[in-house]
Amino acid sequence: MNVVLEVNGLCKSFGGVQAVDDVSFAVNKGEFLALIGPNGAGKTTCFNMLNGYLRPDRGSVALRGKELIGTPPRRIWRLGVGRTFQITETFLSMTVRENVQMALISHHRRIYDIFSRATRLYVDEADALLDLVSMRDQATRPCSELAYGDLKRLELAIALAHKPALLLMDEPTAGMAPSERIALMALTAGIVEREGVSVVFTEHDMDVVFAHAHRILVLNRGALIAEGTGAEIRANPTVQEVYLGGGTVFTEEASHA
């Protein structure tokens, strides 16, 4: 297996709360990895240490062998750790294609001037990315008109414009209807497979997790308590206890892995 990211002994506490406690794992090339756990388990804190937004108390995070701890977030992003962000107000006034073009301009570090209008740059590359997320037919629509699910697909295209080796998706399906969640993650899983990009995502919807994740990591109170395929995680008594305590039941339908 070709390891893209290697995390070793990651620790972070806030005052008396041990938010992340000695967490180690690896992410392989082309892997679709879910990081799950009850509220407050430490998922977001973990993510924030992977992309440099938080400095761990201890531990190491290496991208293709290069240590990232101490590297500023923007540099980590340039090195290939992407993250899906919500499209902000400014970008809502632009069209779908223009948003992807702006991401491509930033990726290629191109500065456009009055003689080279931004709308003429990277049109084909932008359209190819829109094809990947099945949004080509909406290229000229202003983002402000998009349905929530379409906006999420556009955010994915924008993140992919930076050609990440590893894409972090923190609760990508939050606020979506169940059928939309499955569709977005099925689309993402297809992209993972075709493009060979690695994705780590956090998710509360177990149907989504079991349907698409290649491998699942389970955090509880900051510690990694289990790691395995959907079937292994579903059968794990410790995980069941943690989740059943929170009222979640793993159903047969929820397990396709």
Ligand SMILES: Nc1ncnc2c1ncn2[C@@H]1O[C@H](COP(=O)(O)OP(=O)(O)OP(=O)(O)O)[C@@H](O)[C@H]1O
């Ligand atoms: N900036 C902070 N200051 C103080 N405590 C924090 C901070 N960030 C997180 N925590 C605490 O660390 C623990 C882990 O929080 P974190 O947000 O990483 O969990 P999570 O698994 O992402 O939760 P959720 O699923 O609810 O988003 C929690 O107890 C939380 O209250």
